[in-house]
Amino acid sequence: MKPPRPLPRIARRRSRLHGYGVFALEPITKNRRIIDYAGELVLNSECEAREEQYLGDGCIWVFRINRRWSRDGAVGGNIARFINHACRPNCWFEIAGTTIWIRAGRRIEPGEELTFDYCTIGERTIPCRCRPGCPNFL
Ligand SMILES: C[S@@+](CC[C@H](N)C(=O)[O-])C[C@H]1O[C@@H](n2cnc3c(N)ncnc32)[C@H](O)[C@@H]1O
Numbered sequence: 001m002k003p004p005r006p007l008p009r010i011a012r013r014r015s016r017l018h019g020y021g022v023f024a025l026e027p028i029t030k031n032r033r034i035i036d037y038a039g040e041l042v043l044n045s046e047c048e049a050r051e052e053q054y055l056g057d058g059c060i061w062v063f064r065i066n067r068r069w070s071r072d073g074a075v076g077g078n079i080a081r082f083i084n085h086a087c088r089p090n091c092w093f094e095i096a097g098t099t100i101w102i103r104a105g106r107r108i109e110p111g112e113e114l115t116f117d118y119c120t121i122g123e124r125t126i127p128c129r130c131r132p133g134c135p136n137f138l
């Protein structure tokens, strides 16, 4: 059986968009799996308080998987939690059971910052800085 292809090399660095971001260290082909968004699996009914606390600090760490489950990247997360949002992102996410795969939406060159669309729901209060003049809120 063919061994699974290793995941591409990526690194956390300061970002123009916000705080830290995650950057490609090698070319990444379209649709390649890059990393899974790790974090504690939490019932949606139990994560509202955490989300509010994180949002109080201006941060979104909880990734909604489906109507029942979320992953809290702030607890047991990996560097995927530092991937910033963009309205025209270069990555997309794939939900496979309770695993969240971040995948390349197009070919990504070394040095490019990885972004995906957070698809935030509810009250959006954080002005998006994905590009000059972006009118959206996260
Ligand atoms: C999951 S964290 C991403 C890592 C973050 N940059 C950091 O250094 O902690 C999500 C937070 O990053 C910020 N962020 C991500 N994308 C952004 C964007 N396009 N514009 C403004 N802030 C953004 C927001 O504060 C958001 O709550």
Ligand SMILES: [Zn+2]
Pocket: 086, 087, 088, 128, 129, 130, 131, 134, 135, 136
């Ligand atoms: Zn934007």
